[in-house]
Every structure is written in structure tokens, then in C-alpha cells.
Amino acid sequence: MTFLNALWIVPILGILIFIHELGHFVMARRAGVRVEEFGFGLPPRIWGVKRGDTIYSINLLPVGGFVRVLGEDGKSNAHDSMQSKTAGQRARFLAAGSAMNLIAAVVLIAVLIGVQGRSSDNVYVVNVNPGSPAADAGWQSGDRFLQINGATITSSDEVSRLTTRNAGRATTVTLDRAGEVITTTITPRENPPAGQGRTGITLSSAPNATIHVNTVPSDSLAAQAGFHAGDIIQSVDGQPVPDYLAYALALRNRAGGDAQIQVQRDGAPVTLTAAIPTDLPVDREPLGADLTQQLHFERVSPINIPLETVRTFGSTMRQMGTGLMSLVR
Incomplete structure (x- = not known):
């Protein structure tokens, strides 16, 4: 295929x-x-x-x-x-x-x-550099951005733009941490060290989606945990899974321990226990299952389609520009 x-x-x-x-x-x-x-x-x-x-x-x-x-x-x-x-x-x-x-x-x-319709992304903190403004503010891997100075976050581009705009000034950032809303204050750096960015984090985003288990290799950790083809992943240790990245980061943050993963199987909830190794792969699904995403879209009224088109096109062009600039630096 x-x-x-x-x-x-x-x-x-x-x-x-x-x-x-x-x-x-x-x-x-x-x-x-x-x-x-x-x-x-x-x-x-x-x-x-x-x-x-x-x-x-x-x-x-x-x-x-x-x-x-x-x-x-x-x-x-x-x-x-x-x-x-x-x-x-x-x-x-x-x-x-x-x-x-x-x-x-x-x-x-x-x-x-x-x-x-319109899709939206969830934006997450993936890594936090020690001694950075993010570390001082208490940010953690797996935190999801909700707002920056009252502006709702729907893309990583917005995080970069707003932290740049507020460089050198105290900024209110609202995060979701395992279902708990946390309000933090951070001052993005005006002259950050090379490779760290203004807040000192690595961030990533994923579209809102329902995560389905497509196949489960017999020799995988997913098989050992009891995953079945057709399962729908709902939560990890009680933390909802609104997209693939939330699932992957939740497992990574539990490396070396066990995770309680709730799936929906044939319309009923089933709780599985997975032993999470310390050396999780970074280039594929952590437990070795083959997953698919069913993206979620929000309907857009006809009167708002032109504005949403301009916003989406502009965001795409900015991301392309950022990617091209990273190649020549």
C-alpha cells in the first residue's frame, strides 16, 4: 500500500x-x-x-x-x-x-x-531545557497550550508568534496538564541561546482526532498489553487522548513504569495495563501497534469561509517560510 x-x-x-x-x-x-x-x-x-x-x-x-x-x-x-x-x-x-x-x-x-470544515491542532510541550524560562515557569513535557495572554491557541505557529511578540515581557500562559488547567507566567527571552527558542522548549502539534488501533503485531508491547484491532484509545491513566501526540507523550512520560490505558472495544470501555520500557522508540508508535487517525472537523458557516481561507493560507505560508529558513541557518 x-x-x-x-x-x-x-x-x-x-x-x-x-x-x-x-x-x-x-x-x-x-x-x-x-x-x-x-x-x-x-x-x-x-x-x-x-x-x-x-x-x-x-x-x-x-x-x-x-x-x-x-x-x-x-x-x-x-x-x-x-x-x-x-x-x-x-x-x-x-x-x-x-x-x-x-x-x-x-x-x-x-x-x-x-x-x-475546519480542523484545529493541539499544541504540546515536548521537551523543556533546564534553566530556561519554561523550566522556571514549571512547564512540563505533555503540557498542552490553551491560551497565551487570553488568545486561544490552535497551532504551533501561534505559540511562536505570540512568544516572539511578548519577548522581554511577562506573559500569562494557560496550560492543560492531565486535565487540570494551570495558569503560569513566563518572560520569553529577547536573545535566546542558539537552538532553544525564546521559552526554551521543543513543541509539537497534532490535529484533533480519534485514535483507532488498526493492527497489532503479535510480538509487540501492544499485544502484550491486550490491544485488539478495532480498539479506540480513549485515555492514559485517566488523561483523555484527544489526538495521537497526547497518547505518545503520556506513554513517554511514564517510561519505566506501568500505564492504565482505556480503550473502547465493541462499544464498551476496557482498561489495559501496559508496561512502558525506558527506551521508547521516537520514530514509531510507542507500543508497536499500527494506529490510524480519524480527524475531527468543525463546520464553518459560509460567511466565515473567506476569512478562514485567508487564515489557513497565511498559516501555511508562514510554516513553509519557517521551514525554508531552518534549512539555510
Whole structure:
């Protein structure tokens, strides 16, 4: 199944590239540039029809598409060639592909929000550096962010943004710790040590979801604890599990001891006891079971879809920017 899932990259890339080339096609027409061919897929051509000066073709390799315009090779200076157009027109032609991809992304986000609703993330403290502001404030691994200075937290991006905004100032942070609401005061550092951030924590987020047990390998810790395929994980030592990360962090924080895990099995609650080793794996499910997530979505009223679309798109772009900056530092 993993290989078959990976094959989805082919049609996805094909659609993205075709949308990109469609942007070039539209802008070329608006600039009065002759489009000699607008093709779906890559040559060799298997079908084509000419309308006006343009050949519309379907090609053998179903990966994207292409636009061939007069003068793009610098060999024509005709009035309807690319070379005859102003620098601004040529620049708009070149930028149109990327602009079309951005527009398509915004439209797709709006459609998804309108059809399935809005998801939200829970943001957790994963590690706390000794001597950091977070350590001084009493933060612990597994704490979930609720609010920062009264603003509700629904993404790790919001935590980073608000702690940066309040650098050097006392900040009220409300956390959920094993079901108990805790109010703390922290002063984010203006000049933090390299690799620690303003509060001195590693944080992570996970979408609200119901966690289902898909399969249980016979030689896994999950099998020893009595997990069955079809179980729904509900709590660890009485602490609710609203997402996968809450489950994983709860087990990690009990390394070397036992954990009481409540699951729902055939509609009835069942309590399992799992012995948690001290060397839990960090790259897979702690007890070795195969889990799946059923994401939770909140309906969005039509009037709020544009605002939610802008918010989601902006958050995605900020996360991409943060990721790119981390690669060059």
C-alpha cells in the first residue's frame, strides 16, 4: 500500500504543472502573444486539434503540460512573438504560472473548508531545557497550550508568534496538564541561546482526532498489553487522548513504569495495563501497534469561509517560510 500511495504523486504533480502552464497560456493570450501549442502531458503527441493559431494536444506522458509560444527561443520578432513584447509583459508571462498555482491553492483550501470544515491542532510541550524560562515557569513535557495572554491557541505557529511578540515581557500562559488547567507566567527571552527558542522548549502539534488501533503485531508491547484491532484509545491513566501526540507523550512520560490505558472495544470501555520500557522508540508508535487517525472537523458557516481561507493560507505560508529558513541557518 505504501508504494501505491506513493504513485499518487504522479497525478498530483501532473495537475499542479498543468495549472501552472494554464497560467502562462492565459497571460500569453492577454499579452497578444501567439500560442503555438498548449499541451496536456508531455510529448510524443497522441492527439491534437488546431483552433486558430494554436494546437491543443494530448500527449503520451501524463505528467503536467506545456505551453509553446512564438519567439520563446529568441528566433522571431514578429508582432505577436514574445520577443516583441515589453519587459513588463514578459515578466507577467513568466510569473503567471506561479500565480495560478497560488490561486489554485487558495481555491482548494476554500472548497475543503466549505465541504469538510475546519480542523484545529493541539499544541504540546515536548521537551523543556533546564534553566530556561519554561523550566522556571514549571512547564512540563505533555503540557498542552490553551491560551497565551487570553488568545486561544490552535497551532504551533501561534505559540511562536505570540512568544516572539511578548519577548522581554511577562506573559500569562494557560496550560492543560492531565486535565487540570494551570495558569503560569513566563518572560520569553529577547536573545535566546542558539537552538532553544525564546521559552526554551521543543513543541509539537497534532490535529484533533480519534485514535483507532488498526493492527497489532503479535510480538509487540501492544499485544502484550491486550490491544485488539478495532480498539479506540480513549485515555492514559485517566488523561483523555484527544489526538495521537497526547497518547505518545503520556506513554513517554511514564517510561519505566506501568500505564492504565482505556480503550473502547465493541462499544464498551476496557482498561489495559501496559508496561512502558525506558527506551521508547521516537520514530514509531510507542507500543508497536499500527494506529490510524480519524480527524475531527468543525463546520464553518459560509460567511466565515473567506476569512478562514485567508487564515489557513497565511498559516501555511508562514510554516513553509519557517521551514525554508531552518534549512539555510
